[in-house]
Amino acid sequence: MISLLCVFSFSSVAQGHRAIAAPDTFSSDVGMAVLQKGGNAIDAAIAVQFALAVTLPEAGNIGGGGFMVIHTDRGNDFIDYRETAPAAASRDMYLDKDGNVERLKSLFGIYASGTPGTVAGMWEAHKKYGTLPWAELVQPAIDLAENGFIVPEKLGKKISSYIERMSKRDVDINFVDYFGHAKSGELFKQPELAETLKRIRDNGTDGFYKGKTAQIIADFMTQKGGLLTAKDLADYTAKLREPVTTQWRNYTLVSAAPPSSGGVAISQWLNMYDLLAPRTKAADGSLTPMHPHNSTEYVHLLAEIGKRVFADRSEYLGDPDFYKVPVAALTNPEYIAKRASGVKRKSISTTEKIRPGLTESEQTTHFSILDQYGNAVSNTTTINLSFGSGVVVEGAGFLLNNEMDDFSVKAGVPNFFGAVGGVANEIQPFKRMLSSMSPTIVLEDGDVRLVTGAPGGTTIITSVYQSILNTLEFNMSAQDAVDAPRFHHQLLPKDEIRHHKGLQQSVIDELNDMGYKVKERRFGDLHLIHVKEEGVEAASESHGRGKAQVSAVAPK
Ligand code: GLY
DSSP states (O other), X not given: OOOEEEEOOHHHHXXXXXXXXXXSHHHHHHHHHHHHTTOOHHHHHHHHHHHHHHHOTTTXXXXXXXXXXXXXXXXXXXXXXXXXXXXXXXXXXXXXXXXXXXXXHHHSSGGGOOBOOHHHHHHHHHHHHOOSOHHHHHHHHHHHHHHOEEOOHHHHHHHHHHXXXXXXXXXXXXXXXXXXXXXXXXXXXXXXXXXXXXXXXXXXXXXXXXXXXXXXXXXHHHHHTOSOOHHHHHHXXXXXXXXXXXXXXXXXXXXXXXXXXXXXXXHHXXXXXXXXXXXXXXXXXXXXXXXXXXXXXXXHHHXXXXXXXXXXHHHHOSOXXXXXXXHHHHTOHHHHHHHHHTOXXXXXXXXXXXXXXXXXXXOOEEEEEEOTTSOEEEEEEEOSSTTTTSOBOTTTOOBOOOGGGGXXXXXXXXXXXXXXXXXXXXXXXXXXXXXXXXXXXXXXXXEEEEEEOOOSTTHHHHHHHHHHIIIIITOOOHHHHHHSOXXXXXXXXXXXXXXXXXXXXXXXXXXXXXXXXEEEOOOOOOEEEEEETTEEEEEEOTTSOOEEEEEEOOOO
């Protein structure tokens, strides 16, 4: 965690700085070097994504997927590089003969992976927005894999504790063969991954989805009995979609579209909050929230809203290519007002009565980037849980995702993150599984104000909307905004509020007295850039191993 503050006049803010908040120092430095070379935010994002595939194996990847939200002077964009179900996938593939969910099968081992989307996503981003040569953006990752990097202590511990946990489970994974020798403070090289990255550097998207890499993956799948085929890989496409763009106060929220639930959920949460949270008006017209930050009233109000947001998520959200997701209806101000009207200010709504309204450890990782041209990228990427399926493609050296668990494997049965779903998110060949990843850019008068995002399964949505409230409602510095205690409620488990890094004990006691069950659980680390009148702040949450940095552009 490093936070730097540089001072600029507002008119020069957009073009006066470069900023990055990324989940580790290697990727942050790779991204800043690209920006300093004159590359734009999208160039930097591509280089960061590939670097993370080497230095942040718990979530950085080429074997997973993600979402990229982009703001440039050409407008706003959304690249969906979410994984897809392989052609051989089927609705009941994770049920045993009695119809019970075989949870380990969708989480660990060869059967848990969707077709990876990351390389195709980066390729699309580069085709449309890249300014530096592709090979230059992949090269830093190759260097890190080939020459090695010193394993940070937190990563070393994460790897050893994962190996220990997995040794007690009945799962068929080969993680230890590839990561068993990655020890804190020691050099760690990944030669097979370096060769795979070289093929991607030299052949672009075909270096992964066709030719030698695709053949290695397909052969490995055949040998181990997995589902992914060479045809699944050849058929994969990343999609350019419209981001979910909605208004909140005088801000424009630009966020992830379905197959993410993030953009819809964040818009619902913030706009219901505005209808329900009282504010006092000062003589100068400024508004001050009456519920103090993280007070009992504040937590209860946002938990009540969360019940409604997650009831809608479970019913209406899924892959828009397979299921008509009513984004406009779910974010319509009249609908939001109707939903908000049911919120009880003093007591907890009965969970069972909250219906959809229209009729790991947890991992994933995120980075936020702003360039000297006023462009921004908010990118969240994942292989689902820490270290994904735990399976490394032998000969290609990268971890495969366990994203299939993000489908609703059986209607009404929660996934790892406790999220339930139905038809909208049931498994179908080639379909994208529903996500909570919520990379978000907040604009004011068309200019970037915030670039934010986080990992953490369903708590991603909470981390993101609370980072927006912390900065724009409670005027916190970027560092305070990412480090402030957060809390989360998602309808199920019934009346459970999760928090991390400590709500005050008196607030916990009052919430327990109201009937909530307050539990401590870690959320993912936020990475935030905040453009303010007086300059730019970037912050990565202190508990992670991220690095945020801002550099001033020398005046011409
Ligand atoms: N794998 C977590 C998510 O996409 O929400």
